[in-house]
Amino acid sequence: MTLQEAIKARHSVRRYTDKPVEKEKMDAIRKAVAEANAASGLNIQIVINEPKAFIASNFLHIEYGSFHGVRNYLVMAGGSGTEVKEKVGYYGEGIVLLMQTLGLNSCWVGLTYREVFGAFKLRPGERVHCVIPFGYGENEGVQHNLRSPAQFIEADAHLHLPDWFLEGINAVVLAPSAVNQQKYAFSIEDGNVVSARTKFSLIGYTAMDLGIAKRHFEIGAGPENFTWKK
Numbered sequence: 001m002t003l004q005e006a007i008k009a010r011h012s013v014r015r016y017t018d019k020p021v022e023k024e025k026m027d028a029i030r031k032a033v034a035e036a037n038a039a040s041g042l043n044i045q046i047v048i049n050e051p052k053a054f055i056a057s058n059f060l061h062i063e064y065g066s067f068h069g070v071r072n073y074l075v076m077a078g079g080s081g082t083e084v085k086e087k088v089g090y091y092g093e094g095i096v097l098l099m100q101t102l103g104l105n106s107c108w109v110g111l112t113y114r115e116v117f118g119a120f121k122l123r124p125g126e127r128v129h130c131v132i133p134f135g136y137g138e139n140e141g142v143q144h145n146l147r148s149p150a151q152f153i154e155a156d157a158h159l160h161l162p163d164w165f166l167e168g169i170n171a172v173v174l175a176p177s178a179v180n181q182q183k184y185a186f187s188i189e190d191g192n193v194v195s196a197r198t199k200f201s202l203i204g205y206t207a208m209d210l211g212i213a214k215r216h217f218e219i220g221a222g223p224e225n226f227t228w229k230k
């Protein structure tokens, strides 16, 4: 499965079987985590065979965020600030899509879990931004309600949008986001410079969502076709 195919196949999965993840697949995930940490400065950690983070315990576990059978998860730890949160989204989604290509399922989780003492270690100044349970799902999840691509484009009506930009947006449409809010927009400047911005949200998580969407855009558009506006 290619990353483009993984973007289409991925949906949030909240129920897992007890089938263990094979050693070769764990090795591929470990390698991806090490590379992401080296490139980003984040402290992403892998927790295996730890069922307590997702035992239903508080009022948040009503419908939304009801998980079952989770024993493996990534801890998305890092410093503070908008830039770090965008990196959590960007690097985390790279690993999420890799896991999908390996035939595994996953789900981003910002709220409906608890931090289990001793399961991972934070360095000074770090916090847990999100966790990502993974493994073999009981199902493949369901497609979220899709917005029209136009909702993610900010452009002059007269501007011709190149195919690669539209392919990038088609991949953004499929990106996971907190409560499926997708509060962001993309625009094109000076030929092949792309800028992306968050929109207002009462819920938050917009910087993380933006990082996820930028990863999708890159895979859809092809990184050779454009550069991000600094």
Ligand SMILES: Cc1cc2nc3c(=O)[nH]c(=O)nc-3n(C[C@H](O)[C@H](O)[C@H](O)COP(=O)(O)O)c2cc1C
Pocket (backbone or CB within 6 Å): 010, 011, 012, 013, 014, 064, 065, 066, 107, 108, 109, 110, 111, 112, 113, 130, 141, 142, 143, 144, 174, 175, 176, 177, 178, 179, 180, 205, 208, 209, 212
């Ligand atoms: C930053 C972030 C936080 C999320 N937090 C939760 C959560 O706490 N509980 C949950 O069940 N799903 C959570 N989700 C999953 C979203 O609900 C899901 O991505 C969205 O509804 C779109 O569905 P899809 O992932 O199947 O495309 C989160 C997603 C993101 C990106």
